[in-house]
Amino acid sequence: MEKADCVVVGLGPAGAISLRSLALAGAKVVGLDSASFPRYKACGGALSAAAQLYLTEQLPADGWQKAVEDSLEEINVSLLHGDLLQLKAGSPVALLTMREKLDHLLVKEAAAAGGEIREKCACTGVELVKEGAVVHTVSGPILARTVIGCDGALGPVAKSLGIAPAPAGAALEAEVEVPPAVLSEWRSRGYISFGRPAWGYCWVFPKKEVLSCGAGTFRRGRAKLQEALQELLTHCRLTAYPKRLAGHLIPLFNHRRPISKGPVLLAGDAAGLADPLSGEGIANALGSGIIAARQAAAFLNGKITDFNSYQKEIRQKILANLTIAKRLAGLVYSRPGWFYHLLRGNPYL
């Protein structure tokens, strides 16, 4: 059977960054993905300050900036598409990317660092054995000393280890192909509306060639995302244009859900690390991917013999913030009207 020090399953931001880090640490590491890159991914593509920091720290100088298409310099906020509150920051609130570009760039960086990439190579499950774990793929099994599962919210790694899916919200995105004149009206300007869908918001973010319009809800349960998205498109007069529609789960953490088992670690959406206030998941995918790679390298070097320290580090560096975000989400989304009026009444905004 083929052997590797580590197999990284899934090459989104979590997988690509961990593959790169492990390759740089000198491990024989194979990264596989069921898709081939560049691949489409429904996403608002907003890169928070934390995501930008990880990318800057990890990648060659300014390399990732090539994937940036616009920045949010002004955000118009409303409640149920009513009055607008215009927020302008001294520096961009977020940078905006297309995931096809960003994820492809990260995969290329991982390959350049020495990580072996296998595209169109779906994992079908992981089996724990005495020597480590066997990663079953459509192209045959690989025996790995350790495995990092970065295969998203519904991937097979956690499932095959008997780890229940993370509780999840969901988001639905329409990439709307608007003419250049409409696009220029939105240049560097975003729109966020609270109140519908329940426990979430709608957004419009400008990209180079499309507008990302979406509706997301960040707790379990049905939230009428399609209706909320349609309402957003109607309000912004965007219904007439061609669009690509796709949605996905927003997996949220649960303190009782394990994020490692034996020699297998979970990172990113597979670990349920999306932010319950903003729905943002790229930063924690990168952060957990980096931590997972560091822990896997320590395991391969014999410095640690289990991954209790991974759970601990994720708890300290990521879950602590998500716990606060969850409390804030409770305050904001249980009374979105109060939150909006608080924003409106703030003389500093």
Ligand SMILES: Cc1cc2nc3c(=O)[nH]c(=O)nc-3n(C[C@H](O)[C@H](O)[C@H](O)COP(=O)(O)OP(=O)(O)OC[C@H]3O[C@@H](n4cnc5c(N)ncnc54)[C@H](O)[C@@H]3O)c2cc1C
């Ligand atoms: C509509 C929407 C909008 C969003 N907007 C934002 C945003 O603006 N900003 C933000 O920060 N976050 C956003 N998110 C969340 C963000 O997209 C995710 O949190 C992020 O992609 C997680 O990265 P990841 O690497 O963990 O997983 P993913 O990016 O999902 O990557 C998982 C990879 O695993 C691969 N895979 C799956 N199954 C298998 C298999 N069996 N075998 C091999 N490979 C497999 C997939 O092909 C994929 O490449 C949004 C999510 C949605 C649904």
